[in-house]
Amino acid sequence: MIxxxxxxxxxxxxxxKKELEFIFMGYLKGIVESCQMSSxxxxxxxxxxxxxxxxxxxxxxxxxxxxxxxxDLSGIKVDKHSTGGIGDKTTLVVAPVVASLGIxxxxxxGRGLGYTGGTIDKLESIxxxxxxxxxxxxxxxxxxxxxxxxxxxxxxxxxxxxIYALRDITGTTSSIPLIAISIMSKKIAGGADKILLxxxxxxxxxxxxxxxxxxxGDLMVEIGEKYGREVRYVMTDMNTPLGSCVxxxxxxxxxxxxxxxxxKGALYDLxxxxxxxxxxMAKKISVSSAEKLVIEVLHNDExxxxxxxLVKNQGGDINSATVSLDKxxxxxxxxxxxxxxxxxxxxxxxxxxxxxxxxxxxIIDHSVGIFIEKNVGERVDIGDLLMTLYIxxxxxxxxKDTIFDIQ
Ligand code: URA
Numbered sequence: 001m002i003x004x005x006x007x008x009x010x011x012x013x014x015x016x017k018k019e020l021e022f023i024f025m026g027y028l029k030g031i032v033e034s035c036q037m038s039s040x041x042x043x044x045x046x047x048x049x050x051x052x053x054x055x056x057x058x059x060x061x062x063x064x065x066x067x068x069x070x071x072d073l074s075g076i077k078v079d080k081h082s083t084g085g086i087g088d089k090t091t092l093v094v095a096p097v098v099a100s101l102g103i104x105x106x107x108x109x110g111r112g113l114g115y116t117g118g119t120i121d122k123l124e125s126i127x128x129x130x131x132x133x134x135x136x137x138x139x140x141x142x143x144x145x146x147x148x149x150x151x152x153x154x155x156x157x158x159x160x161x162x163i164y165a166l167r168d169i170t171g172t173t174s175s176i177p178l179i180a181i182s183i184m185s186k187k188i189a190g191g192a193d194k195i196l197l198x199x200x201x202x203x204x205x206x207x208x209x210x211x212x213x214x215x216x217g218d219l220m221v222e223i224g225e226k227y228g229r230e231v232r233y234v235m236t237d238m239n240t241p242l243g244s245c246v247x248x249x250x251x252x253x254x255x256x257x258x259x260x261x262x263x264k265g266a267l268y269d270l271x272x273x274x275x276x277x278x279x280x281m282a283k284k285i286s287v288s289s290a291e292k293l294v295i296e297v298l299h300n301d302e303x304x305x306x307x308x309x310l311v312k313n314q315g316g317d318i319n320s321a322t323v324s325l326d327k328x329x330x331x332x333x334x335x336x337x338x339x340x341x342x343x344x345x346x347x348x349x350x351x352x353x354x355x356x357x358x359x360x361x362x363i364i365d366h367s368v369g370i371f372i373e374k375n376v377g378e379r380v381d382i383g384d385l386l387m388t389l390y391i392x393x394x395x396x397x398x399x400k401d402t403i404f405d406i407q
Pocket of ligand 1 (some may be wrong): 081082083173178179180182183206
């Protein structure tokens, strides 16, 4: 039976819901072996899935665990999700901005894996900050202060956890239907009313081209419609890291600077765009009206105060995140204008420094990271400082000359 299903997909045919359920749930229960599941995932990567298969499989994913219901909490609950990028700390800014405007935010985030970081790791740079809240604690936090950022509960879409781990080691992460199912099953099971997606494309993203980013965004909107959820998406370039910092503590510090209105640039602009869409959906106002509200709370300290409240409520000490005192400076060997900064190479370097993990069980060092001193478009001379690496002397790393494209 399993072999028949694999043959069917290998030849590019569609599977019935029964067949999909048999093989995917069989894998979760340990009946289907990982080599068989891997073979199916690769066939899906090559042949894709029909719309009907995507909807069926999303349903199977959602029903593999508990479905959260926050309908007893008043207000329209909006969630956001990014397909993953280097230096992406937007949740740390956007969630408190939106909550400071009276919109309840229940954000379940993940840990970093491979070259991309995770919001939960960044928050765990704060001593004491709890990211393992129970459903009751999530409810209590939202009722009390209108915001919670926590890790996914073990029971939320367990099938995705199992399949994602396998995709990660079998070269099957970039399949558009598999990404759409993975993200949307978690968002729908997480109980949000409205969902904003940040679809990344480029060197540092799972998806390379803007056309593929659009196909992924459109597919996720369609899945959302099936479940009666309003879904919007923005597409963002991930050829260059987002902002100037990559790591954990160091990204937290950068996010706080944006929250206090101190830091401007690409990170600030994207945070304003994302938050404006979320506020627009929740308050049913235009994006430009929402943008005015967002900019106001970023400049009158209301968003920052909400972040402080969030940290305190989840047991953290806001002043405790530390960046390593050991530094390694990288200087330019060329003169010219910076045409690009390779996001993927920055992600790999950050991983070698110890800021990321190769397997789910690796321990990360929150204090290491990268500060990009010069950005795209700037002129540099030989000997100018390009990056400062905050390092842990135990970790070996090598800095490639090709990270900065200077012409
Ligand atoms: N983020 C997810 O949650 N799943 C994917 O497959 C890709 C990005």
